[in-house]
Amino acid sequence: MPELTPVSTGPLAGIKVLDLSRVLAGPYCTALLADLGAEIIKLEPPSGDDYRHIGPFLKGESALFTLNNRGKKSLVLDLKKPEDQAIARAIAARVDVVVENFRPGVAARLGLGPEELRTVNPRLVYCSISGFGQAGPFKDLPAYDLVVQAMSGLMAGTGEEGGAPLKTGESIADLIAGLFASWSIMAALVQRDRTGQGATLDVAMYDALFSMLTTSHALHLYAGMLPKRVGNRHPLSTPFGCFATTDGQVVIAVLNGKQFSALATLIGAPEAAADPRFATDESRTAHEPALKALIEAWSKTLTTEEAVAALAGAGLPAAPIWDIAKAADNEHSAARGLVSHLPHPVLGLAPTIGQPVRFDGEKPVAATSAPRLGGDIDTILREFGLEETR
Secondary structure (H helix, E strand, O other), X not given: OOOOOOOOOOOOOOOEEEEOOOOOHHHHHHHHHHHOOOEEEEEEOOOOOHHHHOOOEEOOEEHHHHHHOOOEEEEEOOOOOHHHHHHHHHHHOOOOEEEEOOOOOHHHHOOOOHHHHHHHOOOOEEXXXXXXXXXXXXXXXXXXXXXXXXXXXXXXXXXXXXXXXXXXXXXXXXXXHHHHHHHHHHHHHHHHXXXXXXXXXXXXXXXXXXXXXXXXXXXXXHHOOOOOOOXXXXXXOOOEEEEEOOOOEEEEEOOOHHHHHXXXXXXXXXXXXXXXXXXXXXXXXXXXXXXXHHHHHHHOOOOHHHHHHHHHHOOOOEEEOOOHHHHHOOHHHHHHOOOEXXXXXXXXXXEEOOOOXXXXXXXXXXXXXXXXXXXXXXXXXXXXXXXXXX
């Protein structure tokens, strides 16, 4: 077989990834790698990734699939067929990374598990993403994002005070698992450069989301308390939440005594800074209703824009509450390049978000949008010297 050569630029140029994943956690992981220059070979079943069939749609193309599969090549194989399994194994033997999110044990049954592949490719970094991990009593439970949010502790601590548990508005468990997967893959590649050996990575959505609940861990593990649902305010710091204005709400985030003293002066109640009820962050939280009433006596006389301007003028963190349209379309997001437009085989130019980190002042993003189903099969087979297999 011919030697493989780098096909891209960026921090991960020359890194080849066989992506066996579908829906969100795995594809989000590999999209981040594609932004950094890795070549992503997305193996799909004949029906395609499930996300190709989930709306919203534009010209018949799934927005969710398009956003999360930028910069990839699509290879269609039926892994129920031994001959297609053999092609997948031949590719896996020559790539740097394999990412999969089958249920635990499925990849091994297909001859695509880490033990078999790393026998022939010891430098392989093999990353498995699943709901509850490759080992443990819950490993075989089916796990969508909602299930993990419910079991991780996140939902129990999220919601209005006195109200029911709430999920977040995004599939946060999937996304965080994908983010940790990409981080662990890059760490394993650094280790491989030092040792010559790849690694087998086990990323669980449950573990990933649970690890992010820092405030809940502080309350439970150090204070022996369970987090209470407190709506939009912070469970430990006050004033740190939303306050009514004449036309909506303003977010105010005060974390220390100096900031609180400045706030008290701004709202015309300088004596509040010396009030024992408001002397510390902890006491302010204990007396949050009284403090909120004091602040809203000021904020309810102003528009949100006026309140934000006054708070900013006093050096205090504050913000309006924007919808996604406003967050995407403002002078700052334009200057930061938060939304890019990439060439797409059907849509022409497709909006994409890309990874958020700038490298030497530049924001890397994949060169192309999402691929047509199976549109790169000839290119991929030729690249790996497998033309004769089809």
